[in-house]
Amino acid sequence: MIEIDKITRLYNGVPAVDAVTMTIETGTVTVIVGTSGSGKTTLLRMINRLEEPSSGEVRINGESTLTIKPHILRRRIGYAIQGHGLFPHHTVARNIGAVPELLNWSADKISARVDELLTLFSMEPETFRNRYPGELSGGQQQRVGVARALASRPDLLLMDEPFGALDPVIRTRAQDDLRRIQKQLGSTIILVTHDMEEAIRLADRVAVMDSGQLVQHGTPAEIITRPATEFVADMVGRVERPLRLLSLVPVSELVEEGVAEGEALPVEASLRDALSACLWTGRAAVPVEQDGVLVGRVTFEAIRARARARAHP
Amino acid sequence: MRIGTFLRPALTLLLLALVLRPVWFTPLFAPFASAGGPVIYERASLLSLSISHLGLVAAASAAATLVAVTLAILVTRPAGAAFLPLSRTITNMGQTFPPVAVLALAVPALGFGAGPTLVALFLYGLLPIFENAIVALSTLPPATMEAARGIGLNRWQQLVRVELPLALPVTLTGIRLSVVIALGTATLGSTVAARTLGEVIIAGLLTNNTAFVLQGGLIVGLFAVLIYDALVQLETRLVRRTGG
Ligand SMILES: Nc1ncnc2c1ncn2[C@@H]1O[C@H](COP(=O)(O)OP(=O)(O)OP(=O)(O)O)[C@@H](O)[C@H]1O
Numbered sequence: 001m002i003e004i005d006k007i008t009r010l011y012n013g014v015p016a017v018d019a020v021t022m023t024i025e026t027g028t029v030t031v032i033v034g035t036s037g038s039g040k041t042t043l044l045r046m047i048n049r050l051e052e053p054s055s056g057e058v059r060i061n062g063e064s065t066l067t068i069k070p071h072i073l074r075r076r077i078g079y080a081i082q083g084h085g086l087f088p089h090h091t092v093a094r095n096i097g098a099v100p101e102l103l104n105w106s107a108d109k110i111s112a113r114v115d116e117l118l119t120l121f122s123m124e125p126e127t128f129r130n131r132y133p134g135e136l137s138g139g140q141q142q143r144v145g146v147a148r149a150l151a152s153r154p155d156l157l158l159m160d161e162p163f164g165a166l167d168p169v170i171r172t173r174a175q176d177d178l179r180r181i182q183k184q185l186g187s188t189i190i191l192v193t194h195d196m197e198e199a200i201r202l203a204d205r206v207a208v209m210d211s212g213q214l215v216q217h218g219t220p221a222e223i224i225t226r227p228a229t230e231f232v233a234d235m236v237g238r239v240e241r242p243l244r245l246l247s248l249v250p251v252s253e254l255v256e257e258g259v260a261e262g263e264a265l266p267v268e269a270s271l272r273d274a275l276s277a278c279l280w281t282g283r284a285a286v287p288v289e290q291d292g293v294l295v296g297r298v299t300f301e302a303i304r305a306r307a308r309a310r311a312h313p
Numbered sequence: 314m315r316i317g318t319f320l321r322p323a324l325t326l327l328l329l330a331l332v333l334r335p336v337w338f339t340p341l342f343a344p345f346a347s348a349g350g351p352v353i354y355e356r357a358s359l360l361s362l363s364i365s366h367l368g369l370v371a372a373a374s375a376a377a378t379l380v381a382v383t384l385a386i387l388v389t390r391p392a393g394a395a396f397l398p399l400s401r402t403i404t405n406m407g408q409t410f411p412p413v414a415v416l417a418l419a420v421p422a423l424g425f426g427a428g429p430t431l432v433a434l435f436l437y438g439l440l441p442i443f444e445n446a447i448v449a450l451s452t453l454p455p456a457t458m459e460a461a462r463g464i465g466l467n468r469w470q471q472l473v474r475v476e477l478p479l480a481l482p483v484t485l486t487g488i489r490l491s492v493v494i495a496l497g498t499a500t501l502g503s504t505v506a507a508r509t510l511g512e513v514i515i516a517g518l519l520t521n522n523t524a525f526v527l528q529g530g531l532i533v534g535l536f537a538v539l540i541y542d543a544l545v546q547l548e549t550r551l552v553r554r555t556g557g
């Protein structure tokens with residue numbers, strides 16, 4: 001459990017982060033969203049003490065971070081920096097293996113881990129292992145930056161806009177990979193983004209920052225349906241609101257008996273995918289399949305009813 | 314590049330011949346010799362003079378590099394920032410003193426020979442290295458430095474694993490300038506009895522023998538050109554590796 005306790009950071013008397021208090025459960029993904037300059041990076045950097053708070057403190061499992069030497073603290077916390085920050089004079093493999101090296105892993109174990117991570121991020125180890133960061137595309141550099149943060153399997157991961165430079169296809173895949181790894185390892189992730197879509201897709205809890213203050217901290221559904229301020233409502237977007245809500249619900253929740261025409265959707269798909277399929281093909285219902293076997297259908301009418309019920313509970 | 318691939322070995326061979334087999338060049342230098350005087354300098358072997366010359370330059374440059382880089386590291390730490398102006402003043406003074414004056418002042422203290430020359434070359438070498446090292450260490454990519462701290466390197470590891478390697482190419486440019494200046498300046502050392510190639514030039518000037526002057530000058534010039542070129546190549550290679 002990470003407790004952020006009335007943490008404040010002043011720059012020339014002006015608060016960049018203003019008395020933020022927030023508790024983060026172990027094994028969850030918390031996404032911090034906010035406009036540019038709202039203090040997201042500053043908040044994140046105070047957790048691993050790259051920035052010292054002007055007042056307040058952070059406790060990890062009850063232990064104040066102020067009692068630990070900063071560089072020792074940071075070796076325990078994975079950190080993917082905004083804009084990758086790779087070491088230009090080290091190969092991809094050495095960049096990814098930087099923290100394991102500091103923790104004295106054996107060379108074999110490090111190189112196995114490097115290859116595993118490269119593969120995970122769809123980068124052929126043979127091809128990329130010995131390249132220098134200058135020989136990678138922006139998106140590849142960013143993935144190596146994220147791989148470096150994951151390398152030692154830290155319990156806590158801080159990620160500052162880790163997918164900003166990725167194209168939509170790879171970004172979606174990287175998000176899914178991150179979520180899968182997180183579930184597998186049970187790690188705690190605090191991720192910064194200004195993309196609400198990304199926040200809702202990844203988060204167990206969303207924290208919305210506005211001018212240094214934490215204006216709302218809740219589940220994605222709460223943020224969408226009960227925005228605490230106008231600012232939060234604007235961040236969610238009034239037009240996208242119902243669709244974002246539907247994207248949180250899997251088709252499996254509305255599956256009913258019956259048949260429908262056309263291409264089937266997997267049960268893991270969201271209601272938004274189902275709605276989109278209905279609209280695009282003009283169907284009133286879409287068949288649903290599980291592991292390739294038809295299990296029923298989801299109707300347009302049911303989606304509409306659910307959207308209304310969720311929006312006005 | 315193309316020119317270099319032919320010129321480099323050609324100049325190296327020319328230099329080797331001039332140093333090891335000077336008599337081969339008798340016909341070439343004969344027209345410049347004083348009437349009836351010797352054409353080729355034979356009072357000392359050119360090889361031993363060259364080795365002594367290069368040795369002085371190497372020792373002085375190594376010491377200057379060590380001191381200048383250490384100073385640059387200290388004044389680019391947060392705790393040392395206050396000393397930046399002072400250390401700049403000191404190294405600049407080293408540069409504004411004419412080399413001959415340094416030699417003249419150092420002789421009473423250190424006696425004739427290699428000592429005063431080493432001091433002069435050392436003082437002259439400091440400034441370019443110090444300035445370049447400071448620029449290099451204070452313009453490192455901020456994101457990389459942030460990452461170095463962020464993954465948990467301590468101060469010393471940050472310096473040794475990240476800052477110094479990244480600062481190396483620009484620092485090397487300073488070292489190159491300093492070495493080339495020292496190669497030329499070292500010739501003055503022979504006025505206070507240091508064994509350098511300046512001996513040949515001075516002997517030529519004293520006896521009005523242009524052949525000696527040409528011979529000594531040519532050898533020093535070729536050393537300067539070839540060493541400069543080698544260091545440029547080293548830098549290029551380093552820059553390419555650090556992703557420039
Ligand atoms: N070192 C600093 N000195 C002075 N002001 C700073 C410093 N670092 C950040 N700030 C200010 O603090 C505020 C918050 O900055 P921060 O980097 O946390 O924003 P952010 O939410 O991460 O923005 P972005 O989405 O653009 O990355 C900004 O107004 C910024 O100008």
Ligand SMILES: [Mg+2]
Pocket residue numbers: 040041042082160
């Ligand atoms: Mg930021």
